[in-house]
Amino acid sequence: MASAAPQTEWQQGEWQLDLGAWAPKAKTAGLDSSSKWNFNGGLGYALSDKWALRYDYHGLKTKMDDFKTTGNEHEVNLAYSLGKNAAVFAGWNRIGNKFDNSLKGFKDTTNNVAQLGLATKFDLAKNLAFYADGAVGTKKTSLWEAGLAYTINNDWDLNAGYRYLDTKLDEDNNIKYRGFLVGLSYRFGGHKAAPAPAPIPAPEPVAPVVETPAVPQHVYNDYYVDSIHFASDVDTPLASESQKLQNFVAVAKAHPDSTFKLIGNTDSDASQAYNEDLSKRRVENVAKYAEDNGVSGSRLNLNYKGENTPVASNATEQGKADNRRVDIWEHK
Known part of the structure; x- marks a missing residue:
């Protein structure tokens, strides 16, 4: 074939x-x-x-x-x-x-x-x-x-x-x-190669929304903001995540004294070494979006876990979709 x-x-x-x-x-x-x-x-x-x-x-x-x-x-x-x-x-x-x-x-x-x-x-x-x-x-x-x-x-x-x-x-x-x-x-x-969200003109002020973590474990002085999701084997966010990215920028600007942890994750497809690199690229693209929209890179702490911290089973397609993410935490 x-x-x-x-x-x-x-x-x-x-x-x-x-x-x-x-x-x-x-x-x-x-x-x-x-x-x-x-x-x-x-x-x-x-x-x-x-x-x-x-x-x-x-x-x-x-x-x-x-x-x-x-x-x-x-x-x-x-x-x-x-x-x-x-x-x-x-x-x-x-x-x-x-x-x-x-x-x-x-x-x-x-x-x-x-x-x-x-x-x-x-x-x-x-x-x-x-x-x-x-x-x-x-x-x-x-x-x-x-x-x-x-x-x-x-x-x-x-x-x-x-x-x-x-x-x-x-x-x-x-x-x-x-x-x-x-x-x-x-x-x-297709939709796998969706580009990273382009810089968006300054929107109307958006009230920061800080969600209580649903699945990621709470860390002392760290407050869960959101999770940005990705398609399989793609390092740029899904187009549907645009609102979450805007909210992250709004939270960062509303809390200028906070720093933010960005933690990259993947599903279990491919090798562990490949997934570690993929999670790193995902984190870097989310960080670039924040910097392009006025958040100082010095306030961003980048980390990546590859396939090692799933929030759902990789035995199902939905579970894999949940695991393809960058978790954002605010550190006060």
Whole structure:
């Protein structure tokens, strides 16, 4: 299902564009071709936070050895996310087996394949993941791909791997394509990349609202103000948190002798080291908003806990959403 490392989770309205190349060899009836670099490409769209639709193209051109091929492959799949590490998909795969060597008597064939598959992805280190996907289908077809993906930032990935395709050629033979590949992915749209709230012109005076802490533990001389929440694997606040950010600034200006503790937190997805860095970036973005709106940085005490201080269970999506937060405490 991939022209690049497969996505196993996505955000509604998000697009992913994949561009790459692979160098397949073909083998059938005991005969082999030589490898040739082909274009790979794909486009995906998230219909919701669970469902996505993808189209992928793979060239199947190879060089002359015993024979050479000139075909291609088109895939359309509907995918469903099972969580951070896995997704299932099903769809249609049109495989054109074409030849440029009449001496061997191969006949061009086109296989229209119904297929069902699984895609997986696991973090190995910060920004580096192992991925694999595979499918089985009609026309004696199976395919798989595995490799490594490097995340440049929230929008760009690089990948390198190996791909294998086996499908029916005639009543007696299958044809196999296999080779190394490289790819680049770009994601855009959706709501995961919502920008940090822009500086807001001075609003009408807002009466400070200091809430009693609902879940965070009370600390002597520290008074709970609010919690700013974030989307999964995003370090900028949700757009819906704008009013909370404004209230934090209003409280800080109303109490000029107080300092404020900002404590960053994450859910338990990804590695502990990655989550610690993510919670640090979340705290820094909330602090930047306060400073941009007139609160001195010397009054802000930044701390980050990663996944170590959850306020809800990470076994549910709602619990994870509650844990993706920056808690704000006023110190008097």
